[in-house]
Amino acid sequence: xxxxxxxxxxxxxxxxxxxxxxxxxxxxxxxxxxxxxxxxxxxxxxxxxxxxxxxxxxxxxxxxxxxxxxxxxxxxxxxxxxxxxxxxxxxxxxxxxxxxxxxxxxxxxxxxxxxxxxxxxxxxxxxxxxxxxxxxxxxxxxxxxxxxxxxxxxxxxxxxxxxxxxxxxxxxxxxxxxxxxxxxxxxxxxxxxxxxxxxxxxxxxxxxxxxxxxxxxxxxxxxxxxxxxxxxxxxxxxxxxxxxxxxxxxxxxxxxxxxxxxxxxxxxxxxxxxxxxxxxxxxxxxxxxxxxxxxxxxxxxxxxxxxxxxxxx
Amino acid sequence: xxxxxxxxxxxxxxxxxxxxxxxxxxxxxxxxxxxxxxxxxxxxxxxxxxxxxxxxxxxxxxxxxxxxxxxxxxxxxxxxxxxxxxxxxxxxxxxxxxxxxxxxxxxxxxxxxxxxxxxxxxxxxxxxxxxxxxxxxxxxxxxxxxxxxxxxxxxxxxxxxxxxxxxxxxxxxxxxxxxxxxxxxxxxxxxxxxxxxxxxxxxxxxxxxxxxxxxxxxxxxxxxxxxxxxxxxxxxxxxxxxxxxxxxxxxxxxxxxxxxxxxxxxxxxxxxxxxxxxxxxxxxxxxxxx
Ligand SMILES: Cc1cc2nc3c(=O)[nH]c(=O)nc-3n(C[C@H](O)[C@H](O)[C@H](O)COP(=O)(O)OP(=O)(O)OC[C@H]3O[C@@H](n4cnc5c(N)ncnc54)[C@H](O)[C@@H]3O)c2cc1C
Ligand SMILES: Cc1cc2nc3c(=O)[nH]c(=O)nc-3n(C[C@H](O)[C@H](O)[C@H](O)COP(=O)(O)O)c2cc1C
Ligand code: FES
Numbered sequence: 001x002x003x004x005x006x007x008x009x010x011x012x013x014x015x016x017x018x019x020x021x022x023x024x025x026x027x028x029x030x031x032x033x034x035x036x037x038x039x040x041x042x043x044x045x046x047x048x049x050x051x052x053x054x055x056x057x058x059x060x061x062x063x064x065x066x067x068x069x070x071x072x073x074x075x076x077x078x079x080x081x082x083x084x085x086x087x088x089x090x091x092x093x094x095x096x097x098x099x100x101x102x103x104x105x106x107x108x109x110x111x112x113x114x115x116x117x118x119x120x121x122x123x124x125x126x127x128x129x130x131x132x133x134x135x136x137x138x139x140x141x142x143x144x145x146x147x148x149x150x151x152x153x154x155x156x157x158x159x160x161x162x163x164x165x166x167x168x169x170x171x172x173x174x175x176x177x178x179x180x181x182x183x184x185x186x187x188x189x190x191x192x193x194x195x196x197x198x199x200x201x202x203x204x205x206x207x208x209x210x211x212x213x214x215x216x217x218x219x220x221x222x223x224x225x226x227x228x229x230x231x232x233x234x235x236x237x238x239x240x241x242x243x244x245x246x247x248x249x250x251x252x253x254x255x256x257x258x259x260x261x262x263x264x265x266x267x268x269x270x271x272x273x274x275x276x277x278x279x280x281x282x283x284x285x286x287x288x289x290x291x292x293x294x295x296x297x298x299x300x301x302x303x304x305x306x307x308x309x310x311x312x313x
Numbered sequence: 314x315x316x317x318x319x320x321x322x323x324x325x326x327x328x329x330x331x332x333x334x335x336x337x338x339x340x341x342x343x344x345x346x347x348x349x350x351x352x353x354x355x356x357x358x359x360x361x362x363x364x365x366x367x368x369x370x371x372x373x374x375x376x377x378x379x380x381x382x383x384x385x386x387x388x389x390x391x392x393x394x395x396x397x398x399x400x401x402x403x404x405x406x407x408x409x410x411x412x413x414x415x416x417x418x419x420x421x422x423x424x425x426x427x428x429x430x431x432x433x434x435x436x437x438x439x440x441x442x443x444x445x446x447x448x449x450x451x452x453x454x455x456x457x458x459x460x461x462x463x464x465x466x467x468x469x470x471x472x473x474x475x476x477x478x479x480x481x482x483x484x485x486x487x488x489x490x491x492x493x494x495x496x497x498x499x500x501x502x503x504x505x506x507x508x509x510x511x512x513x514x515x516x517x518x519x520x521x522x523x524x525x526x527x528x529x530x531x532x533x534x535x536x537x538x539x540x541x542x543x544x545x546x547x548x549x550x551x552x553x554x555x556x557x558x559x560x561x562x563x564x565x566x567x568x569x570x571x572x573x574x575x576x577x578x579x580x581x582x583x584x585x586x587x588x589x590x591x592x593x594x595x596x597x598x599x600x601x602x603x
Contacts, residue, residue: 029542048544056560060580063537063545067359070537074544077560213581221361274538275353275361276405277316 006291007298008284010043010266012243013165013190015125017098017266019043020299021256021284024247024270025102025128025169026074030088037277039095043284046193046268047084047092049104049130052113054080064202064211069223070271071200073214076104076133081117093123100167102128107137108157115158126165129158129189132196132218145170148180152187159188167245169193172231181235181242191243193268194231198224221271225249229262236263236304251279253286260287260302314540315339319406321398322380328459330384330430331396332369337406338379344371345413346438347508347531347569350383351539353405354391364391365539365564367434367508367531368409381408384433384462410539411568414438414529416445417504423447424502425471426489426517428454431509432462434531438506439470448472450500452492454509458483473500490516502526507572511580518572530572534563541565549579 010020022044028037030048039045057077064071079087084101092099101118105111111129118124131145131154144150151168159166168184170177172195181192197218202211210216228248236244246264250256251272259267272279287299296302319335340350351363370382387396398404414434417423423442427435432453439449451471455461456479464483467474475492476484485492490513497505497520505528507517514530521528536546547560548567551574558576561567 026544027538027542029540029544056558057544057547060547060549060560061535062547063535063543065360065362068361070362072537072543072545074547077544077547209581271361271537274540274543275363277407277540 004292004295004297006288006296008288010299012245012265013126013167015098015165017043019284020260020266020287021280022046022100022245022266022268023273023280024268025049025130027270027273030079030091037273038281039092039097041281041284042097043266043280044098044100044125045092046100046128047088047102048078049076049102049133050078050081050084050114050118051076051104051106052081052110054078054083059213061211061213063217066200066202066219067223069200069219069221070274071202071212071217071219072197073212073217075214081114085117085121089121089123098125099123100126100128102130102169103158104130104133105154106134108154111154112157112161115161119163124164126167126191127158127162128167128169128193129155130169130196131155131184132169132171143171145173145180148176148183151180152183155184155189156187159190165190167191167193167243169196170231171196172198172227177231178234178238181239185239185242191245191265192235192239193245193247194235194264195224195228195248198227220248222249222251225255229258232259232264233262233306240304250283251275253283253288253290256283256287257290257302260299261304261306263304263306265300265303314407314410315343316405316407318403319381321400321402321404323400324396324398327384327463328461329455329457330386330433330462332382332384333395333398334377334380334382335404335406336379337381337408340406340408341371341373341379341381344368344381344409346434346441347414347529348409348411349434349539349568350381350406350408351410352395355394358390360390362391362537363407363539364395365410365533365536367430367437369433369437371437384430386430386460407540411564412566414506414531414569416442417447417527420503420527421446421448422450422501422503424450424452424497424500424505426452426493426505426507426509426513427462428489428509428513429456429460430462431507431531432467435506435508436463436466436470439467443470448500450474450496450502452477452489452496454478454484454489454513456480488513488516490520493517493520497524497526504528506530511577514572515577518575518577522573528572529569530575531568532563532570532575533568536564539564549576550574551576
């Protein structure tokens with residue numbers, strides 16, 4: 001057999017990631033912990049969502065394990081954008097890993113100020129706008145993504161100011177996922193990250209209490225993989241030219257391949273990395289093995305190859 | 314901190330606990346009392362997350378050099394699986410994790426308090442303190458006599474020991490926290506260490522603050538990763554200058570904390586959130602005796 005040697009580099013909105021597997025937001029500490037993860041073997045790192053001021057985040061307890069899932073809400077605990085620039089970014093930059101800065105805020109103004117502070121910083125290659133963040137200005141704490149006008153307002157404002165490519169991160173939205181995705185792209189988003197965690201509640205029946213102080217958390221891990229795949233598939237079918245990062249429950253190379261087939265351009269890994277720090281490396285290896293096996297030259301060759309009966313390929 | 318494939322040498326039943334001995338020289342070499350291990354669960358199960366256990370014993374010399382012990386109280390699916398693990402099976406273990414207990418430089422009279430599987434790290438600590446020539450006294454408790462962790466070994470290491478069980482099946486009925494004020498007086502405790510359920514630790518903290526006794530407690534907060542990545546394991550801790558409080562990660566900045574700096578009523582549902590910082594600030598807590 002002719003040996004095809006696949007390249008693993010992917011290009012999303014003009015940014016070249018050396019591997020199609022990134023660390024998802026909120027799942028890679030500060031870059032300063034002595035981790036068992038080798039940062040240089042990641043395609044990129046998405047930071048914790050950064051706000052203008054440091055945030056202490058939600059009270060404890062913040063997590064519970066549910067069947068094949070992790071329910072958690074950290075309440076956007078982060079050192080603030082300045083703290084990140086001083087403490088964390090230099091370490092990430094030194095490792096030479098492409099950094100996608102995730103940004104959050106209580107209102108449009110905060111998103112903008114965070115955006116402006118992240119421009120022209122060595123190492124940062126793109127921004128990810130966390131639309132799952134609570135809208136404290138107009139939404140009474142409901143996520144920005146829950147209102148199309150607010151999602152568009154934030155994404156539009158950030159995209160107009162930013163010189164870096166902007167990815168809009170959306171949760172699964174019923175019934176307006178595709179419409180919101182399209183509106184974010186029209187407002188200036190260069191790409192999309194699908195999906196953030198799925199809202200969930202865990203109950204302690206003995207103590208008649210919720211397990212989390214929040215009390216509603218976001219579900220992540222294998223439990224949400226089919227939901228995330230559906231989101232990627234629906235949006236990719238309608239917006240095939242828009243780069244999509246698929247995220248939600250990816251734990252193996254096979255899982256990642258499924259996302260690429262459904263239309264993702266790259267994937268992010270969160271919960272699986274909390275369990276196995278080497279998961280992203282293994283996942284990238286699994287993608288490579290699949291490409292070799294199928295004689296394909298790059299992850300892009302898998303994109304959207306899912307054959308759905310009754311539709312043209 | 315190392316990630317190793319560790320062979321299980323033995324699993325011994327000990328009352329309500331199963332003590333696992335594993336071979337992990339790189340971890341054993343560095344392990345100190347108060348630190349913990351993170352153990353991966355088997356694949357393809359609905360319980361995904363790693364489970365965390367205090368290091369109970371680390372042998373650096375002799376025939377058992379390079380081995381580690383931890384004690385498992387079988388409660389849910391993860392601990393039940395571990396209790397049934399067969400010798401010669403390999404476990405995916407990361408450790409040692411977290412900050413260990415500190416040893417006092419000059420003070421000598423150490424009172425060690427534990428309930429339930431809190432006895433595992435406390436007995437390791439007792440051994441290390443004895444090796445440093447400290448006087449050790451112990452208060453051990455649990456739900457029943459089966460939950461009193463290694464009382465015979467404790468008797469060997471401690472100058473005095475008292476036991477309390479919730480059902481009164483061994484020692485005095487009640488909690489070790491009930492015996493604490495008397496015991497502190499009786500043994501002239503200069504330093505107090507504790508591990509066990511949060512309610513007990515809180516009572517230890519209150520007494521030590523009132524009597525101005527330096528103390529350290531090991532907390533068990535729920536942890537998704539145990540390695541500082543996820544910020545799900547935080548504990549509300551007053552800043553050194555008393556100007557407010559921060560959410561510190563139990564897995565990285567803990568699990569051992571100065572209990573005088575913990576805001577014990579900030580856990581869910583116990584105080585209104587966001588908790589106000591008093592106008593005069595929080596009391597500044599003197600640091601650990603050098
Ligand atoms: C630093 C540290 C040291 C510990 N040391 C010991 C020890 O020496 N011996 C021992 O028997 N147990 C110890 N524990 C508690 C032990 O981790 C839990 O009992 C165990 O994770 C429960 O898993 P499960 O599947 O049996 O129970 P489940 O209740 O099904 O667990 C569900 C989830 O809740 C978490 N969880 C449940 N109980 C606890 C708890 N008490 N503390 C923290 N997380 C919990 C689990 O990790 C898991 O994510 C320690 C915990 C921590 C954080
Ligand atoms: C502990 C934790 C913290 C997270 N924090 C953030 C965050 O700050 N910003 C964000 O956009 N997503 C955050 N996420 C969501 C993840 O980035 C990801 O979208 C989600 O967990 C689904 O992927 P997974 O199943 O691979 O974990 C967090 C997830 C977890 C588990
Ligand atoms: S358990 Fe993940 S940061 Fe502590």
